[in-house]
Amino acid sequence: DAGVTQSPTHLIKTRGQQVTLRCSPKSGHDTVSWYQQALGQGPQFIFQYYEEEERQRGNFPDRFSGHQFPNYSSELNVNALLLGDSALYLCASSLGPSGMYEQYFGPGTRLTVT
Amino acid sequence: DQQVKQNSPSLSVQEGRISILNCDYTNSMFDYFLWYKKYPAEGPTFLISISSIKDKNEDGRFTVFLNKSAKHLSLHIVPSQPGDSAVYFCAAAGGTSYGKLTFGQGTILTVHP
Numbered sequence: 001d002a003g004v005t006q007s008p009t010h011l012i013k014t015r016g017q018q019v020t021l022r023c024s025p026k027s028g029h030d031t032v033s034w035y036q037q038a039l040g041q042g043p044q045f046i047f048q049y050y051e052e053e054e055r056q057r058g059n060f061p062d063r064f065s066g067h068q069f070p071n072y073s074s075e076l077n078v079n080a081l082l083l084g085d086s087a088l089y090l091c092a093s094s095l096g097p098s099g100m101y102e103q104y105f106g107p108g109t110r111l112t113v114t
Numbered sequence: 115d116q117q118v119k120q121n122s123p124s125l126s127v128q129e130g131r132i133s134i135l136n137c138d139y140t141n142s143m144f145d146y147f148l149w150y151k152k153y154p155a156e157g158p159t160f161l162i163s164i165s166s167i168k169d170k171n172e173d174g175r176f177t178v179f180l181n182k183s184a185k186h187l188s189l190h191i192v193p194s195q196p197g198d199s200a201v202y203f204c205a206a207a208g209g210t211s212y213g214k215l216t217f218g219q220g221t222i223l224t225v226h227p
Contacts, residue, residue, distance in 0.1 A: 004157065033213065042118075042203050042217030043158070056214045090157055094213075101146045101207045103215060105157030 002027055004093050004106035012112045013081050021076045021109045025093030032074040033103055034066060035090040043090055049074055050096075078111075086113045117141045118206050120218035127225050133191040135202050135221050140185065143209025144216075149178060149189045152201045152220070162189070166208070194225045 005024045013019050025032050031050045035043035045058035049068035063079045072093075078085055088110050092103035119138045127133045135149075145166040150158035164171040164178045164187070171178050177190045191198055201222050205215040 031213070033215075035215075035217075040219070042120075042205075042219050043215075045214045045216065048213050050213075058214065092157075092215075101148065101213070101215070102160055102163060104160065105150075107155065107157045 004029075004091055004104055006089075006091050006106040006109050008109060009107070010110045010112075012114060014114055015081055015083060017081050018077065018079045019081060019111060021078075021089050021091075021111070022073065023076070023091030023093075023106060024073045025091075026104050029093035029095050029104070030072050031094045031096060032068060032072065033092045033094070034074070034076045035092065035105075036060070037088040037090055037108070039087075046076070081113045083113050086111060116219075117144075118204060118216050118218040120202075120204060120221050122221050123219070124222040124224070127194045127223065129196055129225055129227050130193045133189075133194045133198065133223055133225065135189040135191075135204075135223065137187045137189075137204035137218050138185060139187075139206050141206070141209070141216075142185075144206040145208035146206070147178070147180060147187050148205045148207075148215070149176075150203045150205060150217075151198075152203065158203060161202075191223075194223075196225050196227050199223055199225050 033048040034046040037043040048056040052068045068074045088108045090108045091106045094103045148163040149161040152158045201220045
């Protein structure tokens, strides 16, 4: 049973560029959440997708956007990258509204902005 | 505004002894609490959770205690093992922001053989 997978593992981008991160949820899960984890901090909620719609959003600017596909996989897009966007980006999946609290995380994508 | 706080950045414990990790929260709307463990180069792994209708939940060596009046929860690991060495995060959810987990900053647990 495949867990949550994310790609790529690492990414280096330049300020002002755009980046797309990808996530495949755990088998049977239909809800995907994205988190940003800065060094030495806990993960911070970016947004959550369910039924291909953004259901919840954290305190992140519009430069952060996402998408969920019919197969439940998801993308996180960040435009006009800033140095402060350097972080570990975590994807988590869960099963429907009733299982939204117990989220299963992928290994993350380490983004470095230079 | 840090709604979930883990005030101890690190904890060192001898193998076989008890590890107690603490977490405080400020948002009264939180009604579900979780603990996650994270090893380097891996995503957080769900450990144990507790609903606000309970004050204790056990799963093997792991027990979570919730004190709603003090807005405090703790994770007890008994007995501690070297493989428990990791970063532990508490997280909270509830109210109108179901599905959004609010995490603490994490506590690095080191269990010495």
